[in-house]
Amino acid sequence: MRRRFWVALTLIQLLAACSSTAYRNEIFAEASPYEARFATTPPATCEAARRVLLSQGYSLVAAAADEIRGSKAFQPDEDEHVVLDITVICVSLPDGAIAYVNAVQTEYALKEKSDSADLSISRLGSISLPLGGSKDSLVKVGAMTVEDPTFYQRFFAAMSRHAPRLRPTR
Template sequence: MKHTGSITRGAFVVLLLALCAACGTRPVYEDEEFKKDAPYQRSYATGEQEACDAAQRALLSQGYRIDEAKDTNIHAHKEFQPEEELNAVLDFHVICKTSSKGATVFVNAIETRYKLKKVSGGASVSVAGGGISLPWSKSADSLVKVSSTTVTEKKFYKQFFDLVGTLIDK
């Protein structure tokens, strides 16, 4: 009987763990949709190098700092401070590929937010003999990452692609 009881307890533990796992959050990829009309690409009647050059000039004209620029690959970022204790960074990734229409520019922007967090600590110094004790506190500020998400707004990408289109001919 004791052996059967331990198998039952083991099965109960496995069942309990399975139920706990089922209560967790759903994986993000379950909401992912692969659509043909995604806002992350646009084709231009030009070569891939010319398209990427125009994309780089578009980013520079809007205050982005180019972190890496290869022939058909660009990584840039721009920093924002929308609130006093909140900083945000917009990372921009551009890849240009040859297509049947000339070149297709693929873009992905990621917004990462950081919040200012105050960390405090204390310390004290004592002199031997018990005469003097000098306590002091120390605080430091640090930015803590609170979110990171892909920008999905079609208007945002349309504005970028429209600007790239005007710069291709120049």
């Protein structure tokens, strides 16, 4: 009996070790699609990001001199809802500013939940009665950081219309 316990515990630990975890694929590369350098101050760089977000229909969630957060909702079909949240942080450089941008896509699906009622009568027990009603609600089904470099290139290109870019240092 004790041996089975240890074998089962060892198998559980092996399965847990083999499970896929996102951080194992994290590289922390020197070149990053999430940053761009601008020949402006951090407030002017974040102002450029604010203008880009507003011009594309994003709602501003937060706006400060060195940070902008915007959100935009999409509905690809009637049972799916997607929210794109973008955060821009602007940091000072000796010759300008650097903008760090991160976009997170959150997906929601429409789920239906049926209603029922329980009726309890002493000495007879409990009876579950369907009411015939149902409620639809959006349920979060996933969220992930947008990793597509072309998405960020388009964002930084739009920012450069309002703030001149610096050449990347190599």
